[in-house]
Amino acid sequence: MNDKLNKTEKDRATAAKIEEISKKFFVGPGNDDTFKMWCETAVDLALDWLKNPEKKKIHAEITLQGLTALFSETKLPQLGLPIEEVFAECKEKILDNSVRINNPRFIGHMTTVIPWFSVVVDILISAINQNQVKIETALASTFVERQTLSWLHRLVYDESEIFYQKIIQDPTIAVGNTVGGGTIGNLNALAVARESVLPGIRKKGTYQVYKEMGIEKVAILASERVHYSMAKSVAILGLGEDSVVKIPVDRSNKMDPVKLQAKIDELKAEKTLIMAVVGIAGTTETGNLDPLEEMAKICKKEKIWFHVDAAWGGALLLCNDLKKKLKGIEQADSVVLDGHKLFYMAMSHSAVLFKKKKSLDTWRQSAAYIIRKGSVDIGKTTLEGSRRFNSLKLWFSLKMLGGEGYQSILKRAIDLSNLLAKMVDKHPDFECTSVPEVCILTYRYVPAAIQKQLAEGGDQTKCNRMLNQLNVELQKRQRENGESFISRTTLESTGYKGDIVVLRAVLTNILTKPEYLVEILAEQKMLGDAIYKEILGGW
DSSP states (O other): OHHHHHHHHHHHHHHHHHHHHHHHHOTTTSOHHHHHHHHHHHHHHHHHHHHOTTOOOSSOSOOHHHHHHHTOOOSOOOSOOOHHHHHHHIIIIIGGGSOOTTSTTBOSSSOOOOOHHHHHHHHHHHHHOOOTTOGGGOHHHHHHHHHHHHHHHHHHHOOOHHHHHHHHHOTTOOOEEEESSHHHHHHHHHHHHHHHHSTTHHHHOHHHHHHHHTOOOEEEEEETTOOTHHHHHHHHTTSOGGGEEEEOBOTTSOBOHHHHHHHHHHHHHTTOEEEEEEEEBSOTTTOOBOOHHHHHHHHHHHTOEEEEEETTTGGGGGSTTTGGGGTTGGGOSEEEEETTTTTOOSSOOEEEEESSTTGGGGGOOOOSSSSOTTOOOGGGGOSOSSOOOTHHHHHHHHHHHHHHHHHHHHHHHHHHHHHHHHHHHHOTTEEEOSOOSSSEEEEEEOOHHHHHHHHTTOOHHHHHHHHHHHHHHHHHHHHHHOSOBOEEEEEOOSSSSSOEEEEEEEOOOTTOOHHHHHHHHHHHHHHHHHHHHHHHHTO
């Protein structure tokens, strides 16, 4: 009897706890006024972070050891805290120690400032919490995703109105997938390419298909500037990272079509199957564009799958006078675009698109409880299962900004890139190391005295070793100062012997003004001069 009473009391306590949690935290039975109040608190915190009234540095002054200490608790919290305390801890530990990428002097990476409505849309996405894998958890959002994919496909391939009407209306046709990032997009494209070139591999596996087709080696050809996700993708697909064959780039950081054709001929003579050629529409290091049209002609002649990674530069298709830079992309078998880059959307949004309506049929899946055969579930062709309704961010952004708005923003970014290049060219202590095409410029600090030595035939190896050390330290100190930020990378595609360390500016922040570029260069000049004197003492 006592056991039954104890069980009844426990059940009542559990029920009371559930009722309490429901009223406090779940909209519906919860308190609407409380929900609105805490939404306003969250917005106030967001605005405070964005406006930064305390003028905090881009990178917080806390050390990595300090951050480790802030998040050193290893036990899962058992008792819930009041929301006031959680918000306060969130501000103190997280917001105050987050990188202020919206700062107009943050011009070092591809993640940049976003319009305010992107933040608001994220609230809607979380509130309705649609799961895009199946129509039963994604009603209208399924059709929003199909529509946005059609819009992007039209940007790239520009098929007829009838073609796109059919895509929107016919659930059996899939010309692309919304994905979590460019890496998943590239993986998806190569998975389809692999099944198209090596039919049956999805079910039988690599060993069996290689054996049946008499294949020993497979290659994917790409330039030296190919994104590292390509190596990850081929590794996941069981082809091995060594299957990515890199073609040297020219001084403009572009693939040389002559060298591409030569490598194709060489591999064919070795009986190596070329699964795909990858063109890059905006390299992540230098922002340059491969000669897509010439590459497309080679792939058509050789009957090779042509994939274009346009995660960075694909947005140029929104601009009537800039899209000509991407001529040839419309001939690609597959294309990847990133919304969270030059479409100026909050993380994360990407899309992979296919020229042919049947390409994704090679990847269709079905299950008894979801993505059933004959259903309109868009999860049938995606590598990912459960997915957030991120296509709403693209739908909303295109509605809000329109083509004209995007043209203005992108032209501004291109103009800033060209302006910084001119400033560097004119400065006696700096040197451009690439020509900007899509909002990225690489350059380095080279004291006038060293420039003179190099011009007069001085020891290149010795000079560049010193300059590499100098520019690494310069970039570190500028980041530590926290007033501005530019990243760095290492290039081999210059007129110098060996690799050189360069500074990498990404000019996409619409809040960046020309005078800020003057200040950033002045800071680098000051830092560079000081470091140069220090290094000279050790040489």
